[in-house]
Each structure stands twice: as structure tokens, then as C-alpha cells.
Amino acid sequence: MTQDAGALGALFEVLSASEADRVTALYAPLADAVRDLLDATVRTEVDDDTVAQARAAIEAVTQSLRQRTRPVGVSYRVDGRPLPLGNAVVGACNPIAPPLVVHHDGGGRCWADFVLGSAYEGPPKLVHGGVSALVLDHMLGEAASEGLSKARFTGTITVKYLRGTPLGPLRSEAWIDRREGRKVFARGFISDDAGITVESEGVFIEPSWVREGGNGQ
């Protein structure tokens, strides 16, 4: 079943909880396998023949996966909330996503422990500064929208780099700092074992149709 989301021109496919579990259990391990392939691809130094064989095998898999495809702009919803399987940061079925598993403590506070490998590199051995911004934009958005359950649009985010963030195990936390009318101010950070490496703050806007009692989400 699909629903037109109106303003965004996007379609939602509504899944039951058990159907959502089935879809995740089927496609998340496939995305995991592609994540390993990503890491291997960035760092490989194998010879020409091995590369040629790898390309041929990958192209065949791509073709097989494209036999049946979700159209662009269709995404899943479960129990009235988005199931962001393809999201670039938290999507279990998106190999680009680390993926972050975001835990919510209530009241807009959330955290995630995650690992960033070679595919997220900027300077040698360090996380690309933009990847830190990507993670923090998402985490502040999770805090401001209370786990994507409320419609909030990002207004502005500021990211302050205290020192280089090493590739490897990291943590991010985010929380709601304060509210002013339709604006929600969120803050957060990324840290390694030695402390905070990057800080961020952001302003998120509640759309007017939420205030007016609409349900456009």
C-alpha cells in the first residue's frame, strides 16, 4: 500500500511490523556484505587480473539485484513512523551508512557508538571532517525530532573541530538545548577514548502545518 506524502511528492509504502522485520532481516545482511566490499575496495592492491575478475563478478551481482527495484522516492513507514532503511547515516540497508544505531533516552537525548573505517577517511588515519558533520547533522536531527517522530527541518548547523577525529571506534551524543517558539536548538558532539573531538549546535524548525494541527508527515 502506498500513500502520497503531498508536499514532498514522495510515496510511502506502509509496512506491518512483521513485514518490516522480514525486509530488514533479508536486506540488512546484504548491505553488510557490501560494506565489507567497500572497505576492501578502498584499500586493495591486487593485480590487474584479480581486479578484472572482481569487476565482472560485481557487475553480474548489480544486474541481478536490479531485476526488481523499489522506485526512487518510495520509502517505508511502520506504525505511522518512517523506517529509514535507505538513510545515508542510519539506514541498515544502505552500505554507505556506517550505520549508526541511535539510542533515545527520552526528552530528546540520544547517543550512538559506531566505528568508522577507511572508507570515511579524509587526512591520513583521520575521519574526513565532512563525515563528522554528516554524523552530527543526523544526531542533532534525531534529538530535535525526538527519534524522527516529529517533523523538524534543519535550519542551520555549526560544526566546531577541536582536533582530528581518528578512524576507529567513536561515540556521538546529542540533546535538545532549548526551545523558542517553532525553533528547537540542539547540541551534540563526537568523541574518542581521549574525549571530545568535534562539537556541534543546530537550529531546527517546526513546520507551520504541525502548529496548525495538520498531519502532513
Place this chain on the structure above:
Amino acid sequence: MTQDAGALGALFEVLSASEADRVTALYAPLADAVRDLLDATVRTEVDDDTVAQARAAIEAVTQSLRQRTRPVGVSYRVDGRPLPLGNAVVGACNPIAPPLVVHHDGGGRCWADFVLGSAYEGPPKLVHGGVSALVLDHMLGEAASEGLSKARFTGTITVKYLRGTPLGPLRSEAWIDRREGRKVFARGFISDDAGITVESEGVFIEPSWVREGGNGQ
């Protein structure tokens, strides 16, 4: 030949121009094939058997590519400049990178035309806000460092979202706004056919060893 980069604890492998061309020509098409696989993976709806076969094939390729691997923290340099083949935004050999091909017009002005597909999605049909921040962090850094040729560390970046950025063909431009002592202020934007969707400004810091005439890069 490898060199110790000192402060970062990273190693550089120095390549001749022809060796750099050979490495890029060999591994960039492999990364392209994995990019197509990424896109197919995010959107596939094939059945259980096809997924199982795809996983097995992918795992075999991953194993073959890991027979010979560049150690973590080793990156290439050509003619004294970084060759960021594995960079998360511009790395031709990193499947996570779109990749952006950044053109420099001189004086710190640069631009890139690029396409973001389903793997970069946040809200349905829209680029993840954090991906826009990732792109802008990189573009402002390219402007501030004049094509990664000068050492500049990101201090702070601010990203302002004017409206949703649609998946598809996009453009980004960045330039140096002004300098104050060791600080370089850069600005930039992302645009679609209808105009600017996201704006950014950033402060980049010249390390003290550059001023002191060192060559720690």
C-alpha cells in the same frame, strides 16, 4: 618508497606521475562498479534466493581483494601533493565518494558538478542534510587550501539549509572570502537547476609550522 609524515603518525607512499596514472586507471573503474552495486543494493526488492546468491558472490570478491591490501594510514603523494584516491568525497577509488571532481579557477575559487543518487538520501527524494554538509566541508576546504596544496585545518563550518536539496544533478562552488592572519574564511553553496539550496561558511587555520617556514605537510 614511504615517508613518515611526523605529526599525524601517517605514512606516505610517493608515486611517480605515471605510476599514479596506472594505479588510478586500475582501481577507479573497480570503485565505479562498486558504486553501481551500492545504488542497486539500496533499492533492491529481489527475492531471498537472489539475495543469498548476491551475498555469496560479494563475499568471494571481498576475499579476493583482500589478498593484497594497502595498510591503514598509508596514502599516496605525487609531486609533493596528496593524491587522495581514498578520500570520502573526492576519492576516485573510494565507492562512498560520489566522487566530486573539483575544478580550480585560481585564487581559491573552485567548483564541481556531480550527481547524488539514492545512497545519499535522507528524507524521501531529498539529499540527507548531512551529506550536503559533507560536500560543503570538503569544497570549502579545497578553496581554503588552494586545491589541498596548502596545509589548512578546519576550525568551524556553518551550514544553512534554505530548502531541501533534490537527489540528482547538483553543483557546488566555493571561494576564499577573506584572510585574517592565520585564518582563512571560505564560503560556498550547493545548487540545483532552480538555484541555491544550501549555503556554508567556514574558518580554516594555517598551522604555526607553515608560518615558521617548516614543511611538515
